[in-house]
Amino acid sequence: MDFTSLSNSISLIKPEVVITITLILLVIFDLIFVKQKSVIPIIALIGLFIAGIFVISDLQQSGFAFSLSGTGSKSGMITADSFGSYFKILIILASILIVFFSYSSNEIQKVTDRLGEYYALIFGMILGMLIMVSSSDLILMYLSMELLSLSSYVLAGFTKLRERNSEASLKYLIYGAVSSGTMLFGISMIYGMTGTTNLNEINLALRHIQINWLTLSFSLILIVAGIGYKISAAPFHFWTPDVYEGAPISITAFLSVASKAAGFALLIRFLKTAFVSDVDMNGTWHLIQVFDWKLLLAILSVLTMTLGNFAALWQDNLKRMLAYSSIAHAGYLLLGVVVMSNIGVEAVLIYFMFYLLMNLGSFYIVMLIANKIGSEDINDYDGLGYASPFLGVSFAIFLVSLTGLPPTAGFVGKFYLFVALLDAKMAALAVIAVLNSVVSLYYYIRVLKHMFLTKPEPAKETIVTPLPNMLFILALLIPILLFGIYFTPVVNFAESCITILGL
Amino acid sequence: MLHVGLHHFLIVSAVLFSLGIYAVVTRKNAIMVLMGIELILNSANINFIAFSRFGNFGLGGQIMALFIIILAAAEAAIALAIVLNVYKTFANVDIDEINKLKE
Numbered sequence: 001m002d003f004t005s006l007s008n009s010i011s012l013i014k015p016e017v018v019i020t021i022t023l024i025l026l027v028i029f030d031l032i033f034v035k036q037k038s039v040i041p042i043i044a045l046i047g048l049f050i051a052g053i054f055v056i057s058d059l060q061q062s063g064f065a066f067s068l069s070g071t072g073s074k075s076g077m078i079t080a081d082s083f084g085s086y087f088k089i090l091i092i093l094a095s096i097l098i099v100f101f102s103y104s105s106n107e108i109q110k111v112t113d114r115l116g117e118y119y120a121l122i123f124g125m126i127l128g129m130l131i132m133v134s135s136s137d138l139i140l141m142y143l144s145m146e147l148l149s150l151s152s153y154v155l156a157g158f159t160k161l162r163e164r165n166s167e168a169s170l171k172y173l174i175y176g177a178v179s180s181g182t183m184l185f186g187i188s189m190i191y192g193m194t195g196t197t198n199l200n201e202i203n204l205a206l207r208h209i210q211i212n213w214l215t216l217s218f219s220l221i222l223i224v225a226g227i228g229y230k231i232s233a234a235p236f237h238f239w240t241p242d243v244y245e246g247a248p249i250s251i252t253a254f255l256s257v258a259s260k261a262a263g264f265a266l267l268i269r270f271l272k273t274a275f276v277s278d279v280d281m282n283g284t285w286h287l288i289q290v291f292d293w294k295l296l297l298a299i300l301s302v303l304t305m306t307l308g309n310f311a312a313l314w315q316d317n318l319k320r321m322l323a324y325s326s327i328a329h330a331g332y333l334l335l336g337v338v339v340m341s342n343i344g345v346e347a348v349l350i351y352f353m354f355y356l357l358m359n360l361g362s363f364y365i366v367m368l369i370a371n372k373i374g375s376e377d378i379n380d381y382d383g384l385g386y387a388s389p390f391l392g393v394s395f396a397i398f399l400v401s402l403t404g405l406p407p408t409a410g411f412v413g414k415f416y417l418f419v420a421l422l423d424a425k426m427a428a429l430a431v432i433a434v435l436n437s438v439v440s441l442y443y444y445i446r447v448l449k450h451m452f453l454t455k456p457e458p459a460k461e462t463i464v465t466p467l468p469n470m471l472f473i474l475a476l477l478i479p480i481l482l483f484g485i486y487f488t489p490v491v492n493f494a495e496s497c498i499t500i501l502g503l
Numbered sequence: 504m505l506h507v508g509l510h511h512f513l514i515v516s517a518v519l520f521s522l523g524i525y526a527v528v529t530r531k532n533a534i535m536v537l538m539g540i541e542l543i544l545n546s547a548n549i550n551f552i553a554f555s556r557f558g559n560f561g562l563g564g565q566i567m568a569l570f571i572i573i574l575a576a577a578e579a580a581i582a583l584a585i586v587l588n589v590y591k592t593f594a595n596v597d598i599d600e601i602n603k604l605k606e
Contacts, residue, residue, distance in 0.1 A: 139567050146574050150581050157588060163603050166592045169585050170601060174536055177578060178527050181543035184571065185520055188550035188564075195560040197567065242604045 009065035012080040014058065015051040015088055016130050022047025023123040030116025037115040044099050044119045048126075052092045059085045062501050064136075075200035077137045079269070079501045084134040086349055086497035087265040090356055091129045094258040097360055097476075098122065102250040104469050106371045107159050118158060124151035125254070129262035136273055136502075138187045138197040141266060142180070145230065148262065149176045152255060156247040168246025175239035176229065183226020189219035199273035200502060206288050207277065213290070220291055224300075227270070230263030231330050234304040241311075244323030249370065252319060253363035256326040257356050264352070268337060268345060273502040276340075283342030284424070297338045302432055305331025309439045318366045318376045321443060322359070325402060328440060329355055335433055336417050339424045342498050347420040349494035351413035354483060358401040358410055361476040365395045372463050378450055385451035388463035392451050394473050399444040401480050404437050409483040416491070512553035519546035533586050533596040537579065544575045 010017065025043055033039050064076030099119075102108045108118065128148030135141045153176065157169025191197055193216065194205035205211075228236040244252045271293060276285045287293060308328030315321035333355075336348035368391060369384065370376050385392030401410035414437065421430040465473075483490055519542050526539025548568045555564025590596050 139563075139570065143570060143574065146578070150577060153581055153585060157585060160588065160592075163592050166585070166589045167601050167604055170533065170589045170598075171604075173582055173585050174527075174533070174540075174598070177537070177540045177582065178524075178543070181523070181540055181547070184544060184547040185550070188516075188547040188554070188567075191551060191560070191564060191567070192554035192558065195554075195558055197563060245604050 005067070008063070009067075009076070009078070012058075012061065012063055012065040013078060013134075014054040015092070016127060018047060018051040018054060019123055019127045019130060022051075023120055023127065026116060026120045026123060030120070037112050040115050040119050041099050041103060044123070045096065047123070048092055048096050048099070052089070052096070055085055055088045055092060059497075061085075062499065064501070075136070075198045077140050077198075078131070078134050079136040079273070080134060081499050081501040082497040083269070083345070083349075083500045084265065086494070087133040087261055087352075088130055090261050090352055091126065091133070091258045094254065094261070094356055094360065095122070095126050097472075098250055098254045098258075100472055101253060101360070101364060101367070104371075104472070105248065105250045105367055107161065107248045108250060110161060111159055114158075118155070121151045121155050121158070122254070124148075125155070125259070129258055132262040133265035133269070135266070136199045136269065138190065138199070138202075141270070142184055142187060142226075145183075145226070145266070146180060148230075148259060149180060152251070152259065155251045156243055156255075158251070159248050164246035165248070168243045171239055171246075172243045175236075179226050179229035179236060182222045186219040186222030186226070189215060190223070193219075199270065202274045203276075203288070203502070206275070206290055211290065217291055221296075223270075224296065227263055227267045228300065231260050231267065231333075232304075232327050233300050233330050233334060234307045234327065237304065237307070237327050237330075240327055241315075241320050241323045244326070245317055245320045249319065249363055249367040252323075253360050253367075256322070256363070257359055260326070260330060261352055261356070264333060264337070264348060268348070269500060271337070271340070272345075272500045276502070279342070285340040285342075287340065294338055294340060297334055298426075298429060301331050301334035301338055302429070303331075304328070304334060305433065305436045307331075309436050309443075312440070312443045315443070316378045318378060318381070318447070319363075321378075321447075322362055322366065325440065325443070326359065328436065329359075329402075331436070332414065332417060332433060335421055335429055338429065339420045339426065341420070341424060343420045343423055345498050345500075346491075346494050347413075347416040349497060350416050350487075350490055353490055353494070354401070354409040354413040354480070357476050357480050358398050358408075361398040361473065361480070362395065362402065364473060364476070365391055365398065368465065368469060369463075378447060381447065381450045382454040382456040383451070384463075385448075386455075387461065388465060390465055390470065390473075391463065394477050395451065396448050397477060397480065399447060401484070403441050403444045405441075407481070407484040409480045409487065412484060412487045412490075509553055509557040512549055512557075516546040516549040516553070519543075519549065531597050531599050533589065533598055536598065537582050537586070540582075541575060541579070544571055544578075547571065 062081040066077040128144045131144035153173045156172045157165045193211050194202045232240040275287050277288045278286050305328045308324045312321050312324035336344045401408035404410045404414040418430045523539045523542030527536050530536050551564040551568045
């Protein structure tokens with residue numbers, strides 16, 4: 001590899017380089033400033049902001065980095081394009097919010113002496129996710145997924161304050177290692193059939209080489225198991241409720257938003273680059289006729305949302321309920337992938353932006369209340385709407401947005417998903433999704449009933465929310481209400497970010 | 504004289520993979536489950552190396568195998584640390600016993 005192509009490649013991965021440097025700095029500063037741990041989050045924030053600036057300034061930049069066969073080749077280990085940049089923005093935004101999130105979390109503040117490790121591991125996750133969304137090689141896909149997973153296994157049991165932390169991290173580890181192992185076996189068979197691990201070259205191979213249908217389907221299902229575990233799609237979702245309930249809330253929130261976004265980006269890029277033969281005028285993707293992706297994903301999506309929504313009905317622990325709700329949302333998001341068109345991808349992008357705001361907001365309020373009353377049980381939420389009107393009303397808005405009712409952003413996200421479905425003449429799936437939303441209304445509103453309509457016997461003392469926490473909630477709340485009415489900027493932004501570079 | 508070809512390697516790797524899945528599903532001890540996971544990873548390794556040797560695909564597969572060996576080591580280190588932590592909390596590494604969540 002000559003020097004110019006190397007420097008070209010590195011210029012395409014600037015955010016990843018910044019995150020790596022910040023990770024190293026975090027470890028070094030953790031060793032130098034043994035007494036002063038408050039400097040660590042500031043370094044983390046600076047690193048994230050610089051990485052964010054690089055992503056935004058190179059938004060429309062595109063190209064292949066680290067091509068194996070020299071310059072000018074039409075493939076590479078990493079693909080930089082606007083689709084990847086959009087997800088990088090989402091991930092960095094979520095990470096910035098998580099730094100503030102951890103700052104006000106009691107669980108994390110109890111282990112201040114290990115704050116350096118905490119942020120170093122978080123940056124390991126961020127690095128893994130940033131590579132995941134732009135990797136176009138099966139090797140890199142697997143390695144970045146493992147980088148994300150290994151850091152998150154440790155973080156799930158990081159605080160070690162309660163039994164449930166260790167249990168969460170053990171369960172996460174076992175389910176994660178098995179599903180990524182099966183994914184690896186699938187990748188090895190794809191390599192055997194096509195002779196390459198690069199997605200673009202796999203696309204070429206699938207077009208020209210006669211491949212045994214049965215073996216290909218088997219290996220693809222194994223790969224879907226690996227990705228399905230990351231996005232917690234049924235039937236690979238078993239870890240989700242336990243891990244989300246057991247992990248520290250800041251990590252739960254991060255897993256439910258950023259790690260899911262990275263998984264979806266990986267899935268969409270995998271499908272688009274390796275299996276789409278051409279995109280027609282209307283933006284519909286034409287698949288190479290080797291595997292019925294639409295059927296498989298439609299089944300997964302219906303299973304995921306139905307299971308998530310119905311299981312959530314019986315949950316009394318708010319974290320666990322939000323875990324099932326995030327499974328259900330993965331189901332809705334999969335609908336956007338099933339459509340297999342540019343409109344579908346655009347709907348997924350729009351939905352993710354809103355999902356990030358509303359899900360982080362709900363987890364943040366659950367955390368603030370857990371900080372005060374030390375419980376996440378729904379029965380302890382009785383009368384909270386009166387003890388703290390601000391928290392109660394904002395939680396209500398976040399939950400209404402998660403249900404997908406107007407005038408919140410959640411409605412706009414669902415609306416675009418359903419439009420994409422109807423556009424592709426998949427009305428049956430849209431109907432199932434609407435019915436599922438109706439089911440979800442029950443368990444979201446149940447929280448509101450406990451907060452506002454149930455009066456506890458001894459009236460609760462008022463909960464005072466400090467100003468910084470209030471500002472954080474408003475920073476998530478105002479966009480949700482604003483985008484519920486004036487959503488054109490997000491839609492335009494998503495529309496400009498659907499280029500997935502490929503053959 | 505038996506000629507060892509691609510098929511032999513693939514059969515060995517398929518058997519290893521199945522044994523790995525079997526171990527994960529049936530074993531209750533967390534360490535045994537982790538050993539099953541190692542079997543799964545190594546079965547993929549055998550596949551990669553066999554394909555790269557017999558398929559004339561270049562050295563990509565062997566490099567992949569190297570990556571996986573490193574990754575398996577990292578995963579084992581983290582996994583054992585987590586299992587140790589679980590043992591400290593529960594005085595037990597039986598997966599069925601560790602079920603405080605869900606109630």
